[in-house]
Amino acid sequence: IQTPSTVLEEILASLIMWFFYTLIPCLLIDGVAILPAPQNLSVQSTNMKHLLTWSPVMVPGEIIYYFVEYQGEYESLYMSHVWIPSSWCSPTKGPECDITDDITATVPYNLRVRATQGSETSAWSTLKPPFNRNSTILTPPGMDVTKDGFHLVIKLEDLGSQFEFLVAYWRREPGAKEHVKVVRSRGIPVHLETMEPGAAYCVKVQTFVKAIRRHSPFSQAECVKVQGETLPLALALFGFVGFMLILVVVPLSIWKMGRLLRHSCCPVVVLPDTLKITNSPQKLISCRREEVEACVTAMLSSEEPFRTWI
Amino acid sequence: MKAQRVSLLLVAAVLLLCSVHARGLRRCLVSMDMRHVVESFQEIKKAIQAKDTFQNVTILSTSETLHRIKPLDVCCVTKNLLAFYVDKVFKDHQELNPQILRKLSSIANFFLYMQKALQPCQEQRQCHCREEATNATRIIHDNYDQLEVRSAAIKSLGELDVFLAWLDKNHQENSAA
Numbered sequence: 001i002q003t004p005s006t007v008l009e010e011i012l013a014s015l016i017m018w019f020f021y022t023l024i025p026c027l028l029i030d031g032v033a034i035l036p037a038p039q040n041l042s043v044q045s046t047n048m049k050h051l052l053t054w055s056p057v058m059v060p061g062e063i064i065y066y067f068v069e070y071q072g073e074y075e076s077l078y079m080s081h082v083w084i085p086s087s088w089c090s091p092t093k094g095p096e097c098d099i100t101d102d103i104t105a106t107v108p109y110n111l112r113v114r115a116t117q118g119s120e121t122s123a124w125s126t127l128k129p130p131f132n133r134n135s136t137i138l139t140p141p142g143m144d145v146t147k148d149g150f151h152l153v154i155k156l157e158d159l160g161s162q163f164e165f166l167v168a169y170w171r172r173e174p175g176a177k178e179h180v181k182v183v184r185s186r187g188i189p190v191h192l193e194t195m196e197p198g199a200a201y202c203v204k205v206q207t208f209v210k211a212i213r214r215h216s217p218f219s220q221a222e223c224v225k226v227q228g229e230t231l232p233l234a235l236a237l238f239g240f241v242g243f244m245l246i247l248v249v250v251p252l253s254i255w256k257m258g259r260l261l262r263h264s265c266c267p268v269v270v271l272p273d274t275l276k277i278t279n280s281p282q283k284l285i286s287c288r289r290e291e292v293e294a295c296v297t298a299m300l301s302s303e304e305p306f307r308t309w310i
Numbered sequence: 311m312k313a314q315r316v317s318l319l320l321v322a323a324v325l326l327l328c329s330v331h332a333r334g335l336r337r338c339l340v341s342m343d344m345r346h347v348v349e350s351f352q353e354i355k356k357a358i359q360a361k362d363t364f365q366n367v368t369i370l371s372t373s374e375t376l377h378r379i380k381p382l383d384v385c386c387v388t389k390n391l392l393a394f395y396v397d398k399v400f401k402d403h404q405e406l407n408p409q410i411l412r413k414l415s416s417i418a419n420f421f422l423y424m425q426k427a428l429q430p431c432q433e434q435r436q437c438h439c440r441e442e443a444t445n446a447t448r449i450i451h452d453n454y455d456q457l458e459v460r461s462a463a464i465k466s467l468g469e470l471d472v473f474l475a476w477l478d479k480n481h482q483e484n485s486a487a
């Protein structure tokens with residue numbers, strides 16, 4: 001016979017048992033499947049383009065997405081709870097993020113990344129130390145030096161609106177003065193100087209980023225030379241000689257061609273030597289009177305086969 | 311002969327004094343690339359100014375306060391107004407929209423950078439605050455305090471274009487000193 005108290009006890013015991021049964025799987029899951037936070041955060045920055053990278057989280061299952069947030073020095077000093085989601089990487093798939101559009105002031109920025117997989121979220125991983133864009137690596141810019149006739153023209157690499165170029169150019173001779181020109185336009189050719197013939201000119205260029213007040217190293221100097229006045233003279237002489245030759249050769253060849261044409265269409269028949277009558281015909285037939293008839297006959301007889309042959 | 315020498319010495323002394331005096335009066339210019347911060351503000355200007363409910367009141371432009379600032383007072387007023395925005399305005403404003411928050415962060419961090427850039431001027435005592443500059447700053451603070459905090463903050467943010475234009479005009483390297 002079961003009293004109410006025993007019934008209650010049984011119910012309580014089964015409840016406790018069920019409670020623990022449900023807890024065990026949760027404990028198991030917690031122990032094994034917490035998503036690890038991304039490691040090895042670092043920023044590579046070249047020519048004011050900043051790339052945040054980290055080691056990918058390798059956990060089998062669904063695709064892993066990463067969320068990147070940043071905080072300028074202002075936020076870290078005055079409102080430390082405020083973190084701003086990155087423009088392009090909230091979320092992102094790859095273990096890297098172009099944070100160029102986020103880092104917009106020359107102050108230290110805190111950056112943090114976390115991974116998500118399905119409904120799982122990892123802890124935040126923060127970049128240490130904070131990143132300041134004045135630590136960017138500035139490289140010598142690419143340049144294309146050309147001569148447009150006597151004009152020294154340079155075309156510069158387009159590195160973005162934050163870059164100015166300082167172009168140094170000089171005449172390659174001892175004691176020559178170095179000129180410097182500041183170029184702010186991008187992508188369009190810039191005229192530096194009108195060159196003197198026979199002289200060589202050299203150009204080198206560096207960038208200046210006003211936002212961080214830094215210069216890049218200078219590029220390698222490139223030199224161009226303009227041909228001297230002697231060449232035009234030689235060309236003129238050559239041209240004159242050629243012209244004279246043409247004056248002689250052309251009529252000669254025309255005349256030759258004329259003769260050739262005449263020969264091909266209306267050839268002059270030249271009698272071979274054997275048929276040439278060098279003496280008068282009477283002399284050929286130098287027959288004596290007695291033999292005239294014989295000669296005539298001989299002539300006639302010789303003519304006949306000739307006639308038949310014709 | 312002696313008189314000539316004395317007069318030459320006097321002229322030299324006067325020139326020396328003038329140059330020393332001029333050095334002290336030289337403006338402290340902090341040349342900045344304002345383009346990006348001006349562009350950032352242009353993108354959120356409409357949204358910010360739309361939230362301003364007190365259209366017929368101004369905080370920065372009372373009787374053209376800023377336009378009356380003399381070159382000698384530029385450093386002091388710049389320092390004071392940067393502190394006004396950094397210590398007061400940005401903190402008093404709570405922004406929830408991520409797009410606007412991004413641009414405001416950009417401007418606030420730029421102001422912080424400009425404050426750091428002005429520090430050498432202060433250390434070299436080239437940022438002295440005269441009475442006119444102090445008065446102008448006080449007027450702006452009084453205007454701000456007369457409004458309710460959130461309204462004052464949003465109004466001051468809406469008038470950033472006035473402050474940025476004034477900064478741009480007064481802190482150019484090639485403007486006459």
